[in-house]
Amino acid sequence: MRTGTPGFVPARLTEAREARRIATKTALARRLGVSPTSVSRWEDGLSEQTPDHATLLRLAGELQVRPEYFLRPPFESSRPTFLRSLASTLVRDLAYQRSQMKWLQEVSFVLGHYVDLPQLDVPDVLEGASYSQLRDEDIEQIALRLRAHWNLGEGPCPDVVGLMERIGIVVATIPMNTTKLDGLCSWSPIDGRPHVLLATDKMSFPRRQMDAAHELAHAVLHHSVPDDEFEANLRTIEQQAFRLASAFLMPSTSYPHEVRHPSLAMLTSLKERWRTSIKAQIKRLADLEIIPEDHARQLYKLYSAKGWSKGEPLDQHWPIPFPTALRNGMNLIVDSGVRAKADLLATEFTVSSADLEALCSLPRGWFDRDAAEIVSLKVRENFAQSGSPRDADIIPFPQRHPPRGR
Incomplete structure (x- = not known):
């Protein structure tokens, strides 16, 4: 009989552990105060044992994700991820x-x-x-x-x-x-x-x-x-x-x-x-x-x-461009009132606000700030009808004469 949390996805635990650069299951077990065998069983998915609700909350807190994170399937691709080097790079860095x-x-x-x-x-x-x-x-x-x-x-x-x-x-x-x-x-x-x-x-x-x-x-x-x-x-x-x-x-x-x-x-x-x-x-x-x-x-x-x-000459001569598409998309969602920041964190995304800010090139603490209120200026009726402002004087520039020759 399966015990613990129904629908727990073992691959998500591995993914979150690697995203936090926790190199081994034993290291994670030490942080949680549980046996390494338990963490191995949770990640391997070969047994019927999964974390109970209390342990799931502790896992989420330690790995800085929402508990729902472990219930959603991971994004797995049959195509390779292209990395510059494999032999000389630490396995932990590659996994991260x-x-x-x-x-x-x-x-x-x-x-x-x-x-x-x-x-x-x-x-x-x-x-x-x-x-x-x-x-x-x-x-x-x-x-x-x-x-x-x-x-x-x-x-x-x-x-x-x-x-x-x-x-x-x-x-x-x-x-x-x-x-x-x-x-x-x-x-x-x-x-x-x-x-x-x-x-x-x-x-x-x-x-x-x-x-x-x-x-x-x-x-x-x-x-x-x-x-x-x-x-x-x-x-x-x-x-x-x-x-x-x-x-x-x-x-x-x-x-x-x-x-x-x-x-x-x-x-x-x-x-x-x-x-x-x-x-x-x-x-x-x-x-x-x-x-x-x-x-x-x-x-x-x-x-x-x-x-x-x-460091070469001119290396710091130009500002470094950062991506804008995800940042603009996030701002558009919030500024247009489609979803609130807190709502996005509570329902759509399962990783932390800090992770989202980094991946979307948002300013640090963006999720903690109130969305800007957009105020529309009221156009005066007579201005809108005439197409030009009334009660205004047009002041000509004084004519400038060329300097006399010497």
Whole structure:
């Protein structure tokens, strides 16, 4: 006979534990003051035992979710989540990012009931071919086709995050607390949209541009990669994503013509216009065979000698753009009076207000503030009828005479 809470979903407990970076079931059991065996049984779902109501409330409090969180099915996808590195990244960090991605997909799905997100506009550039068949020249042509499709021309792309939102990709930014992960991309199993999470750690605008373009490349090239191929072909997949991101930000038809002298000084000057890092430019020039490998190595050595690995010139020259689509959607729901903030927290969402504020790029404490009251100004009747104000004098500017010649 099953005891505890009917409808308890074991996978949700695993998801919440990983989202809070609690590495093991034993660590969670220690926090709750229960046996590790109990937590293992709850998560594994292999026994009839589930947390009773009192324990469920303690779980919800410890993991900062509503009790209903454990009764809703998780967002599971057969498509892989694209991450930069697997071998060198802690399992705990990978689990954290995957769980945050599921939460992002769930949040955008709920918001989609109330607001219309932009229509997805990611063209099929492979046209039935496999990503594994792509050559470097194919990727270069894909970059130009994407720019033409999205009407970007051949100059610098001013804001990749803004572009991604405009074409229907859901984007969020969160601190990842690791230097091993800059972003991840996953297609939602519910609404069929690519979702992208970008890191805010040690961020600069050129890095944000490249990270966003990298995840955009995954969404374009690798949406049909089977999960079992992902780890086996990770190196090829990542190389393709970086090549397309670089070709997208620095088109082969325009960027190389501005490189008159491939020196660090010249690349610093080009960084101000193209808003891509000096290091990425060196790699781009080498990929296009504009400079030989030994010249690239020399530039990398000078780059390191200047200490630019820790921070390049102009890194803080531009403000860093943040996603706006989810934030605007949340504000629209509340400001229009469709749902109150407290109502959203109590019925629609099961994660904490802090999680929602982070994933939707809302100001910290947004859910604790009262919604702004919209006051309509009353138009005077005679003004509305005449189309121009009465009892007003038109005062001409005094005529200015040109100065006399000397």
